[in-house]
Amino acid sequence: MMRWSDLPALLAFCLLLVGGQAQARLYDDVVASGYVRVGVYRDFPPYSYLKDGKPAGVDVELGQAIADELGVDLQLHWITPDETLEDDLRNSVWKGHYLDKDEENPLALRNVADVMLRVPYDRDYAYKRDSLGLLINERVVMMSPYHQERWQLAFDSEKLESVRTLAKFQYHPIGVEIDSLPAFYLTSALQGRMRDNTHHYNNPRLAFDAMKQGKVSAVMAMRSEIDWLLNEEGGERYRRAENGFPDMGKQAWDIGIAVGEGDRDVGYAVETVFDRMIRDGSMAALFARYGLTYEKPSLYLATH
Amino acid sequence: MKRLGLSTGFAVTALVAAMSTANVAQAGVTDEDILNDHMTTDDVVSNGLGVQGQRFSPLAKLNTKNVQELRPVWSFSFGGEKQRGQESQPLVKDGVMYVTGSYSRVFAIDVKTGEEIWEYNARLPDGIMPCCDVINRGVALYDDLVIFGTLDAKLVALNKDTGKTVWKKTVSDYQEGYSLTAAPLIVKGKVITGVSGGEFGVVGKVEAYDAKTGDLVWTRPTVEGHMGYVYKDGKKVENGISGGKPGQTWPGDLWKTGGAATWLGGYYDPDTDSIFIGTGNPAPWNSHMRPGDNLFSSSRLAIDPDDGKIKWHFQTTPHDGWDFDGVNELISFDYKEGGKTVKAAATADRNGFFYVLNRENGDFIRGFPFVDKVSWAKGLDKNGRPIYIEENRPGNPAAAEKGSTVVAQPSFLGGKNWMPMAYSQDTGYFYVPSNEWAMDIWNEPVNYKKGAAYLGAGFTIHPTNDEYIGVLRAIDPKSGKEVWRYENYAPLWGGVLATAGNLVFTGNPEGYLMAFDAKSGEMVYKFNTGSGIVGSPITWEMDGEQYVSVVSGWGGAVPLWGGEVAKRVKHLNQGGSVWTFKLPASAEMASK
Numbered sequence: 001m002m003r004w005s006d007l008p009a010l011l012a013f014c015l016l017l018v019g020g021q022a023q024a025r026l027y028d029d030v031v032a033s034g035y036v037r038v039g040v041y042r043d044f045p046p047y048s049y050l051k052d053g054k055p056a057g058v059d060v061e062l063g064q065a066i067a068d069e070l071g072v073d074l075q076l077h078w079i080t081p082d083e084t085l086e087d088d089l090r091n092s093v094w095k096g097h098y099l100d101k102d103e104e105n106p107l108a109l110r111n112v113a114d115v116m117l118r119v120p121y122d123r124d125y126a127y128k129r130d131s132l133g134l135l136i137n138e139r140v141v142m143m144s145p146y147h148q149e150r151w152q153l154a155f156d157s158e159k160l161e162s163v164r165t166l167a168k169f170q171y172h173p174i175g176v177e178i179d180s181l182p183a184f185y186l187t188s189a190l191q192g193r194m195r196d197n198t199h200h201y202n203n204p205r206l207a208f209d210a211m212k213q214g215k216v217s218a219v220m221a222m223r224s225e226i227d228w229l230l231n232e233e234g235g236e237r238y239r240r241a242e243n244g245f246p247d248m249g250k251q252a253w254d255i256g257i258a259v260g261e262g263d264r265d266v267g268y269a270v271e272t273v274f275d276r277m278i279r280d281g282s283m284a285a286l287f288a289r290y291g292l293t294y295e296k297p298s299l300y301l302a303t304h
Numbered sequence: 305m306k307r308l309g310l311s312t313g314f315a316v317t318a319l320v321a322a323m324s325t326a327n328v329a330q331a332g333v334t335d336e337d338i339l340n341d342h343m344t345t346d347d348v349v350s351n352g353l354g355v356q357g358q359r360f361s362p363l364a365k366l367n368t369k370n371v372q373e374l375r376p377v378w379s380f381s382f383g384g385e386k387q388r389g390q391e392s393q394p395l396v397k398d399g400v401m402y403v404t405g406s407y408s409r410v411f412a413i414d415v416k417t418g419e420e421i422w423e424y425n426a427r428l429p430d431g432i433m434p435c436c437d438v439i440n441r442g443v444a445l446y447d448d449l450v451i452f453g454t455l456d457a458k459l460v461a462l463n464k465d466t467g468k469t470v471w472k473k474t475v476s477d478y479q480e481g482y483s484l485t486a487a488p489l490i491v492k493g494k495v496i497t498g499v500s501g502g503e504f505g506v507v508g509k510v511e512a513y514d515a516k517t518g519d520l521v522w523t524r525p526t527v528e529g530h531m532g533y534v535y536k537d538g539k540k541v542e543n544g545i546s547g548g549k550p551g552q553t554w555p556g557d558l559w560k561t562g563g564a565a566t567w568l569g570g571y572y573d574p575d576t577d578s579i580f581i582g583t584g585n586p587a588p589w590n591s592h593m594r595p596g597d598n599l600f601s602s603s604r605l606a607i608d609p610d611d612g613k614i615k616w617h618f619q620t621t622p623h624d625g626w627d628f629d630g631v632n633e634l635i636s637f638d639y640k641e642g643g644k645t646v647k648a649a650a651t652a653d654r655n656g657f658f659y660v661l662n663r664e665n666g667d668f669i670r671g672f673p674f675v676d677k678v679s680w681a682k683g684l685d686k687n688g689r690p691i692y693i694e695e696n697r698p699g700n701p702a703a704a705e706k707g708s709t710v711v712a713q714p715s716f717l718g719g720k721n722w723m724p725m726a727y728s729q730d731t732g733y734f735y736v737p738s739n740e741w742a743m744d745i746w747n748e749p750v751n752y753k754k755g756a757a758y759l760g761a762g763f764t765i766h767p768t769n770d771e772y773i774g775v776l777r778a779i780d781p782k783s784g785k786e787v788w789r790y791e792n793y794a795p796l797w798g799g800v801l802a803t804a805g806n807l808v809f810t811g812n813p814e815g816y817l818m819a820f821d822a823k824s825g826e827m828v829y830k831f832n833t834g835s836g837i838v839g840s841p842i843t844w845e846m847d848g849e850q851y852v853s854v855v856s857g858w859g860g861a862v863p864l865w866g867g868e869v870a871k872r873v874k875h876l877n878q879g880g881s882v883w884t885f886k887l888p889a890s891a892e893m894a895s896k
Binding site for chain 2: 041042044047078080081082083084085088097118119120122124125128130132149178179180181183184187188192195196197198199200202222249250253255
């Protein structure tokens, strides 16, 4: 089922007044409480995942950097992704999830993150309006871009000599994550000529495993995911492709944070840390530790 | 169990035990009870008031002459903070009502007093994200068990007297996107269940479990290419691939994740010994990714209750591109034509067409629009297949630009959604709760999912009339004519009940339980229950008096959707209660 989850802002606002809803904590409350709650996606390497039972990943380490800056402890708010980012922002930043209820303490506020990471930084998205002309995401502020992400292919060099264009996948199988843009693209772009060779997996790791088992000759996913998989695998057999993605709308996008609309000060504190890390190279070094290519968000490219 | 003080809980239980021994009938519910449910008036032991799901009661004590005297006798609150979408149909057996509330709760209520006997709250896992809201549509009864499905996709059987768990089985992994919301069906000692789940590449299935033990008996996937199994002496035995083999109506490997969730459950027709169950839309939602009919999505299936084999299928929306789930109920009924009895079945689809099928073989008999306008098809061909208007198919989001807006009518919430219609054996009409709305749908290149660029479709639903969205229709399945209609400002989202008293009951989001003259459509009764009605009413008799019960509590899918429709429902308050009414014997006598 498709879902139309954009409650008009007015309705959303009314709901918020009903009570039992979450409220973003203000900067002073965060500092006074001794912890900051940072939202990261669950089971999502190389950004945020568990390694030997311990939280790991680029976003988890950035959460620690935020906590250090504020002089508080890090508390992770693991996010199970919903269908779209709008749902995640509602569930994890401004309203809380409707199932998150405390039976013993019904007046308790729902858990939300003080800061959510890995939120695209895109003006068109942030100011998107619904059919009534109301801002869809007016209860959150998207700010502090820290990374630029794009699509990438990896291929099995024993199956394919090289991948310079996507034409190869009219003849060779390729693995993608189900219900992702690569899945859309490979099954419908170029008159659907790659459709029959597109194999769907629950995540890029499973697609990569399928490549290692010889079931597919290539995998398409986000560049950080591909970089991390290749880095974990090591060796020369699996390689980055050099192809482009013709007719694809959005080839690269910036990643930043989201905070509650009434709570920008926490966002400014994050911006201070991230800006320093980007300028002094420690952001790139952090990505490199996970074997990832680091590309600065477009804001920085324009001002240098 | 609800956290009552131990002494209180014990006192209540003891009281019930005392009352129970005073009552005569204490035997558990049998297959025969369930098969005869449409004829027995002193209980309601199946979803649909009979396994065929006609929702027709032969009771006539309450009728158009005396319905004004119908009066509430008690109201029971589900309590707590959880007041969201009460879509349940109560069951009644031996003086006890069994009803579910949202968030996977079950209540046993003394029908004489409205007092709670026991309550079961399923412990849901932390971080669960059920696909399809938190509603539940009711329990099944078998032997001394009360059986229902939970949001974390488990079947739970409770002891009918204590509410204690007897068995619990995982139907599917909730972490993979599955859930259970439908009322289970009992056929020949087996619990028949489908699965809910719309995204994440789920595959629909129908399963049978031994009602007494919870052991899996057979499983039947509803997407072409997947193997079905029967279980014999604990061994899993292959029982044929659904549709024969993969790849006939799906490109590439998309059949592996093809959707077609069986989220509304099914009904059983003893005449043909078939389970009738519908399937949801195919995945992924963008139809341009999956040329082909995409079987068995958006279809009705006739399934052999003994081993789960698909006997026949009828696909209402081949190659769906509008999210027209095919889950709506297929209701068995017989009619006379040229002196012969036709064993038919009817369904009012999301897509706006009403279909009459031969229930012995699935052949199309006739079909016609039951809504005022259908924008996506010119009509049906001689086999019942829609004649598409290609330019009204939503565009391909993989095209980089924001495509043109397509108007689809009905909207994806359907000419009729989940809410079950009723069939009157007296009038020969179906009473169909329907809605008049359209959607604009367009490609949306600026979208994100889990930190990645994503191609979405934007859509908004709008009413097609200023005065009403909901329309309760009396439809003659033989002529295709609408005999009467009742128009409702807010969308209709509750089930319908027809009775031999020439009455048709349904509820509306404004909170009213309403009764209509089954022949004329005149509204002859209404009572406001305090919150919107999105459940299905029942009727039965006790101590010589006729009772009516309905669950009240606004919610379900409608308030989740924005746009113009939200304006019509945003002032409606949530709730969670059961209302029970009766016609006092004195009023019945007076009306004679």
